[in-house]
Amino acid sequence: MTEANVSAAQSGTGSAPENWKPHIVALVCNWCSYAGADMAGTTRLEYPANVRMMRFPCTGRMSPLMILRAFEQGADGVLISGCHPGDCHYVQGNLVARRRFTIFRSLMDFIGIDLKRLHFAWVSAAEGHKWAKVVSEVTASVQEAGPLPSFEHPEGWGGIDLPEMTGSGPQDLDEQQLDAIRANLWKAASEVLTTERAGVVIGYGPGTLPGQTIPVLITETAGCEKLEWGQGCRNNLSTYVGSALEKHERVAVVAKTCDLGAISGLIREGQVRPEQLLVIGVQCPGVRDGSGLATKCLSCSGDPHPICDLVVTVEGVQESCEDPSAAALDTPDARDEQIAFLESLPHEERWKYWQRQFGRCLRCYACRAACPLCYCSTCISDKHRPQWVPTSIDHPGNSTWNIIRAVHLAGRCSGCDECARVCPADIRLDLINRKLSLEVERQYGKIGLDPEEKSALVDFRMEDSEEFIL
DSSP states (O other), X not given: OOHHHXXXXXXXXXXXXXXXXXXXXXXXXXXXXXXXXXXXXXXTXXXXXXXXXXXXXXXXXXXXXXHHHHHHTTOSEEEXXXXXXXXXXXXXXXXXXXXXHHHHHHHHHHHTOOGGGEEEEEOOTTOHHHHHHHHHHHHHHHHHHOSOOOSSOOSSSOSSOOOOOOOOOSOOOOHHHHHHHHHHHHHHHHHHHHTTSOSEEEEEEEOSSTTOEEEEEEOSGGGGGGOOOSTTOOSOGGGGHHHHTTTOSSEEEEEOGGGHHHHHHHHHTTSSOGGGEEEEEEOOOOOBOTTSOBSSOTTOOOOOOTTOSEEEOSSOEEEOOSOGGGOBOOOOOTTHHHHHHHHTSOHXXXXXHHHHHHHTOOOOOHHHHHOTTOOOSSOGGGOOTTOSSOOSSOHHHHHHHHHHHHHHHTTTOOOOOHHHHHOTTOOOHHHHXXXXXXXXXXXXXXXXXXXXXXXXXXXXXXXXXXXXXX
């Protein structure tokens, strides 16, 4: 970028300097769009020369990470183009990509990328004239948007005061009720180990500080009385299921209501077989900090759901016999007002807010470690050949890491908010995850707790909306 372009980009105003021309990257399908562009050239059709093409076997191969990297490296706009639905050489690659990019587009808008910069089109090998028209329209749109705002993080901690969250969370349980739940939990855990229904119980044990708990693995009935239950039980214990299964054929895990989505997701994605897991759902008093405020359960009832094998409440222990398909994640959330407030701001203000948030990232990857659904043996952020995500604490790397991790969890996130809780920089990762969950639900329906149900972004329908595609 020229010095004038950099100056305009850092201003965040979107106003273009005189004689400025946008740089546009086109990620195109080899079989259709690239051939369509070739036809436009061989028939000598005139269109702007601002687009630089990268060829892929299929739009299904194009990762949102590639779009982020294009923006990082100076592109002012990105065009994704492939075969029309039904014409894909790989049968359904473009149909899966359509859903993925629908959600990614919503995220880009939420963090402050003007959608005039991000375009999608279906162009067949015979549509040279359409390719020329699409490039002209995209160039004009990006020209109107101006230079891309800088990835340099503005100074300051927040810059925007979000509306205060309100919500009661689960009903408070007094100490007598909690003692009853603990006694019933000890009884359930002892029964599970005695009858060899599982080789280990993953639960909460006493920490070093008053009211603090830590994850513990109990293999002997004598240790069951170490199990704790209360407002300090924060961790999502399904994170430890995979490592426990390396030593035991079947694992029992104590689960709060907000943890059940992750357990269902692990089964849904083939990381755990149902017969390897026994879920002990416990009536939850809400996760609260030292001041007594609910930290991540403002809209949850705290009641165990039907996917649990055993249900522990104040009254006792019982086997769950309900239909798992009847269980669904709670939808209302106290953060929805904050999301709506951010969406009401201009793109420039949203961009600055999130760049300040990402600028605090330490790249400690605590969010990844706490998330049960971040289970890849080698994360893409750790790969060096090629290195898609810079590993140093620099500005573009911070943004790319936090955005692409949210994209990978879209349609999968269980809403336990462990990532936001463990973040030492207090980055509002929960807002991004919640926004994507709302968008997936709006576009493709609510994701329930039934492990047999498909995740939204690995499925498709021919009638899926594509009103934003040229």
